[in-house]
Amino acid sequence: MAKQTILGRITQLAKANIHAILDSAEDPQKMLDQMIRDYTTNIAEAESAIAQTIGNLRLAEDDHREDIQAAQTWGQKALAASNNAEEFRAQNDTASADKFDNLAKVAIQRQMDAERSAKTAEPAIASQTEIVEKLKTGLEAMKRKRTELVNKRDELVARAKSAQAQSQIQDAVKSIDIMDPTSELSRFEEKIRREEARVRGQQELAASSLDAQFEQLEDLGEQTEVEARLAALKAGETQPQGELDS
Template structure:
């Protein structure tokens, strides 16, 4: 059994309400369109059969009209020849054809009403189908747009992460440069201190050597 149990269900269907209640609107819309298209094919097939039936009825009507005229002429001919019995028989045939004609005309009237209703319902169904397809296209565009926007957001997030990592790398490089300056300063300061101690050691050695020279000169 399809989504719709009756043709009128489709005609009177509120597509917006159905989509609002659906957990997956895109799938629901696809099913609605499929059901409408299949129903429209069935309606057109039924209409084609009824149109063929109408043509057959029209042929029968024309044939009966000819037969009625035929028996009318026969009745007039029989009466002109003083054959009242044949005239009555001809009129009886004419009456029978006339009754058949009335029955067929009633069927034709009902068939015309049915075809008119089918045509109106088909137009409404076609309108509903067009509406559903427009919504399907709009839903597809929204989905496509949302997908593109999500990709943009994801790329932006990756860019932000990359930018943050780059900033961290630059900050780390700055710290490395400051630490290098500190190490260079410490190294220079250490070298100056060593130089001063070496100078003191040289001065002490000179003083000792000078004292030895003075002592030697005094003894000499």
């Protein structure tokens, strides 16, 4: 995976409009779950790639420091050789002086090579440093996005559970709504009313039967009186006037 590819992917994911994606999703929770998995995978891959990029940058920085130190060292050696050459020249030892001048030239050449190497590495190090900073920034943005996704997913799950609980409560309330003729309580009340009406009917029927019995008794008593008086008439008995008038 190239650094530009990593940077491009991180930038794309870090700038992703989560709300727009969710608005177009048929099942937001499933979409969130998939996005969380994708972000988790990409974060792990990005962390590995960034770690490698940082490692390469640190190696380049180490080489750059070594080149600078080498240039300084060769510069010091060139100076020492040149000083030695001048000392021998002062002693009219031309051969030794030339020898140390040649050593000074070699040291200077080595110094220049180290300086060129260090200078050549500086643009690459600067570029790598910029890339690493962008990768770090993008990675942190991805982590924040993932946290946002997790929070959004948890919020949706909580809202779904709350909606389900409210629906169950509404169903329970509806089942005991006394104004609803289809509710359980209403049907139970109607059953009781019908039973009460049946009992009243039985009571009325029983009362009617009792009245009829009393009427029969009254009729029987009157008939008995008629029979008694008839028997008295036949026996030649007369009823006292007072009794007739009473």
